[in-house]
Amino acid sequence: MNALERVTVALRDREPSILEPQGKHAAVALMLREREGLEVFVIKRADRVGDPWSGHMALPGGRREPTDKDVYDTACRETLEEVGVDLSGGELLGRLDDMGPRSAGRQFVVSTFVVALDAEPGRIDPNEVAEAFWVPVEKLVEEDVEIADFPGNWPAFTYKERYVIWGLTHRILTQLWALIS
Numbered sequence: 001m002n003a004l005e006r007v008t009v010a011l012r013d014r015e016p017s018i019l020e021p022q023g024k025h026a027a028v029a030l031m032l033r034e035r036e037g038l039e040v041f042v043i044k045r046a047d048r049v050g051d052p053w054s055g056h057m058a059l060p061g062g063r064r065e066p067t068d069k070d071v072y073d074t075a076c077r078e079t080l081e082e083v084g085v086d087l088s089g090g091e092l093l094g095r096l097d098d099m100g101p102r103s104a105g106r107q108f109v110v111s112t113f114v115v116a117l118d119a120e121p122g123r124i125d126p127n128e129v130a131e132a133f134w135v136p137v138e139k140l141v142e143e144d145v146e147i148a149d150f151p152g153n154w155p156a157f158t159y160k161e162r163y164v165i166w167g168l169t170h171r172i173l174t175q176l177w178a179l180i181s
Helices: 003-012 071-083 167-180
Strands: 024-034 038-045 061-063 091-095 108-116 129-136 141-147 150-159 163-166
Touching (some): 003 038, 038 071, 141 163
Parallel strands (some): 024 108
Antiparallel strands (some): 038 129
16 A cells, blocks of 8 residues: 555544634645655745745645635635646545644644645745745655744755745644555
């Protein structure tokens, strides 16, 4: 059984922990594909003044809007807007537990939807995303890193020594890896 099949089995009958946000609600798409191993789609956020996640590695997604039918619709809309990928072309495998940045508590809740989809980025919104690409999971190195403006060492995945996936995105990926290991 390959890794994508293990993800499918792990999420098939799983009931995620769903939090009721007391503030902002966002959704992200954790897109996976199987090539010569499992790959995950990541973005490097654009550098923007006033954005606390400016320049960070993340998953495509964003804040829920009143016009969104549900939180999965948010993930679909935001992914299409940010990186030009239509999630309707993939297979929704399931949902991970809701969580938020450690500093925000339940003031900001993020819902993660796992989607099997082999697609390249389309039109990238340069106001939101600086880079978007697939990363072979086997190439991610887990280590503690120092992050500018955040004292101490933080658990992170590094890729090609210049991409650092830490914080909420690291916790989301770690949650998925725990389900399939």
